[in-house]
Amino acid sequence: MKHAPPPLITALLEPKCYPQPVERVELMETHSAWVLLAGDFAYKIKKPVRFPFMDFSTLALRRQSCETEIRVNRRFQNLDRPATQLYLGVLTIVGTPEQPRWGEPGQANAGQAIEFAVQMRRFDEATRLDHLCERGALTPEHMTGLARRMATFQARAAVAGNGDPWGHAAAAMRWPRDNFSTLRTGLADPADAALVRELSDWTEQRFNAIEPLLSRRRQKGRVREGHGDLHLANLVLIEDEVLPFDAIEFNDALRWIDVASDMAFAWMDLLSHGRPGLANTLLSAWIDDSGDVSAPTVWAFFASYRAGVRAKVAAIRLGQLGGAGPDAEVSPEATASLAEARRYLALARDIAHPPAPRLLITHGLSGSGKTWASSRWLAAETSGRAIRLRSDVERKRLHGLSALAPSGSGLNTGLYSPQAHGDTYASLLSRARLLLADGWTVLVDAAFLRAAERADFAALAQSAGVPFHILTCEAPVAVLRQRIAERQARGADASEATVAVLEQQLGWLEPLSADERAQCLP
Numbered sequence: 348m349k350h351a352p353p354p355l356i357t358a359l360l361e362p363k364c365y366p367q368p369v370e371r372v373e374l375m376e377t378h379s380a381w382v383l384l385a386g387d388f389a390y391k392i393k394k395p396v397r398f399p400f401m402d403f404s405t406l407a408l409r410r411q412s413c414e415t416e417i418r419v420n421r422r423f424q425n426l427d428r429p430a431t432q433l434y435l436g437v438l439t440i441v442g443t444p445e446q447p448r449w450g451e452p453g454q455a456n457a458g459q460a461i462e463f464a465v466q467m468r469r470f471d472e473a474t475r476l477d478h479l480c481e482r483g484a485l486t487p488e489h490m491t492g493l494a495r496r497m498a499t500f501q502a503r504a505a506v507a508g509n510g511d512p513w514g515h516a517a518a519a520m521r522w523p524r525d526n527f528s529t530l531r532t533g534l535a536d537p538a539d540a541a542l543v544r545e546l547s548d549w550t551e552q553r554f555n556a557i558e559p560l561l562s563r564r565r566q567k568g569r570v571r572e573g574h575g576d577l578h579l580a581n582l583v584l585i586e587d588e589v590l591p592f593d594a595i596e597f598n599d600a601l602r603w604i605d606v607a608s609d610m611a612f613a614w615m616d617l618l619s620h621g622r623p624g625l626a627n628t629l630l631s632a633w634i635d636d637s638g639d640v641s642a643p644t645v646w647a648f649f650a651s652y653r654a655g656v657r658a659k660v661a662a663i664r665l666g667q668l669g670g671a672g673p674d675a676e677v678s679p680e681a682t683a684s685l686a687e688a689r690r691y692l693a694l695a696r697d698i699a700h701p702p703a704p705r706l707l708i709t710h711g712l713s714g715s716g717k718t719w720a721s722s723r724w725l726a727a728e729t730s731g732r733a734i735r736l737r738s739d740v741e742r743k744r745l746h747g748l749s750a751l752a753p754s755g756s757g758l759n760t761g762l763y764s765p766q767a768h769g770d771t772y773a774s775l776l777s778r779a780r781l782l783l784a785d786g787w788t789v790l791v792d793a794a795f796l797r798a799a800e801r802a803d804f805a806a807l808a809q810s811a812g813v814p815f816h817i818l819t820c821e822a823p824v825a826v827l828r829q830r831i832a833e834r835q836a837r838g839a840d841a842s843e844a845t846v847a848v849l850e851q852q853l854g855w856l857e858p859l860s861a862d863e864r865a866q867c868l869p
Contacts, residue, residue: 350667352374352376352381353444354444354445355392355440355444355447355461355462356374356381356383356392358444358445358446358447359372359383359390359392359447360372360374360383362385364447364448364449365385365386365449366449367385367386367387367388368386369385369386370386372384372385373385378394378396378660378663378664378667379393379394379396379401379403379597380392380393380394381394383464384469386469387468387469388435388466388467388468388469389466389467389468389469390438390464390465390466390467391413391416391464391465391467392440392462392463392464393409393412393413393463395409398663399525399528399529400522400525400597400598400601401597401598402597403597406460406461406462406463409462409463410437410460410463412596412597413437413463413464413465413596414437415596415597416434416465416594416596417434417436417437417465418596419572419594419595419596419602420433420434420591420592420593420594420596421434422500422504422594423500423574423590423591423592423594424590425588428585428586428588430585430586431585431586431588431590432468433467433468433470433590433592434465434467434468434592435466435467435468436465436466437463437464437465437466438450438463438464438465438466439459439460439462439463440460440461440462440463440464441459441460441461442461443461444461447461447462467592470583470585474583474584474585475579475580475582475583475584476489476579476580476582476583476584476589477578477579477580477616477620479584480579480617480620480622480625481620485622485625486625487624487625487628487722487725487726489584489589490625490628490629490632491628491629491632492588492589493582493589493613493629494610494628494629494632494633494635494636495632495636496588496589496591497577497591497609497610497633497637498633498636498637499636501571501573501606501609501637502637504571504572504573505571505572506568506570506571507565507570507571507572507603511603512600513570513599513600513603513604514565514570514603514604514605515562515565516558516559516561516562516565517558518600519554519561519605519648520550520551520554521600522600522601522652522656523547523550523554523652523655524547525659526652526655526656526658526659527543527546527547527550527655529659529662529663530543530655530658530659530662530688530692531543532662533659533662533663533665533666533688534662534685534688534689539688539689539692542692542693542696543692545696546651546655546692546695546696546699549651549699550648550651550652550699553647553648553651553699554648557644557645557648560641560644560645561605561645563641564605564607564641564645565605569605569606569607569639570603570604570605570606571603571604571606572602572603573594573602573603573604573606573608573609574591574594574595574602574609575594575595575598575601575602575604575609576593576594576595576601576612577591577609577610577612577613578612578613578615578616578653578657579613579616579617579620581593581594582613605645605649606637606639606642607639607642607645607646607649608649608652608653610629610630610633610642611646611649611650611652611653612649612650612653612656613629614626614629614630614646614650614731615650615651615653615654615694615698616653616657617629617731618650618694618697618698618731619654619657619690619691619694623728623729623730623731623732624725624726624727624728624729624731625726626731627725627726627728627731627732627733627734627735628722628725628726630643630646630734631725631733631734631735634734635737635740635750636749636750638744638749640744640778643734643781643782643785643787644781644785647698647699647701647785647786650698651695651698651699652695654691654692654694654695654698655691655692655695657687657691658687658688658689658691658692658695659688661684661685661687661688661691662684662688664680664684665681665684665685665688668680668681668684701730701732701786701787702730702732703813704732704782704783704786704787704788704789704811704813705788705789705808705813705814705815705816706779706783706788706789706791706804706807706808706811706813706814706815706816707724707788707789707790707791707815707816707817707818707868708790708791708793708795708801708804708816708817708818709721709790709791709792709793709794709795709817709818709819709820710794710795710796710801710817710818710819710820710859711794711819711820711821712794712796712822712827712849712852712853712856713794713827713831713842713848713849713852714822714826714827714828714829714830714831714834714849715820715821715822715827716820716822716830717792717793717794717818717820718737718739718792718842720818720820721735721737721790721792721818722735724790724818724868725790728788730788732786732787732788733787733788733789733790734782734787734788734789734790735789735790735791735792736775736778736779736782736789736790736791736792737750737792737793738771738772738775738791738792738793738794739792739842741771741774741775741778742763742767742771745767745770745771745774746767763848771793772793772800772803775791775793776803776804776807779791779804779807780807780811783807783811783813784811790818791804794852795817796852796855796856796857797855797857798857798860798863801817801859801863805866815866816866816867816868817859817863817866817867817868818867818868819859819867824849824853827849828846828849831845831846831848831849832846
């Protein structure tokens with residue numbers, strides 16, 4: 348059964364305890380904290396709990412954790428946008444649990460404190476991404492914005508050095524094993540135990556396969572001080588911008604992680620909410636913005652682990668509500684927690700065993716709408732296991748440029764020389780081959796004007812034993828010229844094609860054969 352809050356929390360439910368006008372106080376509770384919603388502010392007080400991954404058992408540890416929470420979350424705020432500045436400071440609580448009083452940030456009365464709280468600016472709970480997702484209000488544009496924000500954040504985040512203990516390949520198995528240990532204890536039903544055992548075995552096998560890559564990724568700076576808990580309930584839409592909050596403060600090893608592990612949490616949660624198309628969009632956009640082309644190989648390992656994290660949290664909450672033993676009193680909250688743990692375990696299994704992949708390419712002149720059409724296809728795809736590769740992005744990545752950076756190349760020179768063109772298509776083919784081998788459906792967004800280039804990818808699909816499709820885009824030449832001019836004026840796309848490029852393409856264009864037309868998507 349649900350436990351009553353302790354005297355301090357009960358006292359703080361009184362509006363008169365707050366210095367600002369407060370009509371009513373709402374209490375939100377997690378396995379690790381009480382959150383008091385009072386007027387324009389929220390006050391997060393950590394529970395005196397101790398788990399293998401979290402220790403708030405002393406007042407000193409709770410104070411330290413509050414201070415760390417302020418630091419790690421302010422990294423995501425925009426200094427020029429006050430609405431994004433959610434984390435205001437650490438407040439002391441003095442007096443007695445029955446008659447508490449609030450201190451001020453930086454006030455020199457910490458020695459008299461009976462507790463500490465993180466003070467936050469409140470936001471509309473309806474704008475949290477999990478709630479937006481439930482209402483069908485989350486869009487691909489939100490996902491591309493989040494991908495770009497996180498890629499930018501990760502590029503400047505602190506990198507784990509050779510002497511740091513964080514993110515070594517062997518340590519990557521510590522937390523999945525901890526998940527399974529907790530789940531074995533918390534879920535006694537034989538069917539649950541069998542699924543936990545199955546996932547544990549798969550995780551060990553997958554780790555053995557990717558351990559060398561995990562080590563190389565760390566050597567290349569892919570382990571950084573990140574967020575650590577980047578699921579949809581820890582993302583909020585503020586002024587049309589997706590803002591992360593509630594980054595992990597209580598365990599450095601859970602925050603200093605592979606950047607792919609951070610992003611895989613949000614991807615997994617989109618699948619959990621039944622939005623595979625948004626998951627596709629998020630991953631493809633993040634790879635484009637970050638240039639992290641090896642991430643898909645480690646993705647299933649991290650995403651399945653992240654589903655296990657959510658299952659573990661639900662199992663911990665179940666234990667706090669009385670457990671799932673035969674003699675336990677079954678409350679609605681306990682029933683919901685058990686169902687949630689089982690749902691995330693099932694998702695972890697689905698991630699570990701994806702459906703058969705496919706290979707798709709686009710076909711069309713510059714300005715014909717290939718990227719628009721491929722974006723729509725990606726957002727409508729139902730497995731959540733699709734990745735788009737864009738030739739415009741790949742061409743720049745091969746030359747050390749970001750997706751939106753101007754190359755300064757002219758017609759048939761620089762990035763657009765015949766050699767660079769060949770290198771780009773060869774790289775797309777190589778990446779597609781690796782992604783298919785890892786179980787990903789691949790959509791290659793490129794012009795594919797020459798029959799030989801299309802034949803290479805058709806041959807790849809045949810050798811990989813996967814279906815092959817073509818997404819063709821056409822428009823009148825006058826419309827193509829207008830679109831290209833408008834795109835150039837906006838300057839917000841990876842493509843640098845000009846009208847002169849279009850005129851040249853018209854001479855290269857080799858129409859689809861009858862057999863190829865039969866492979867086109869309707």
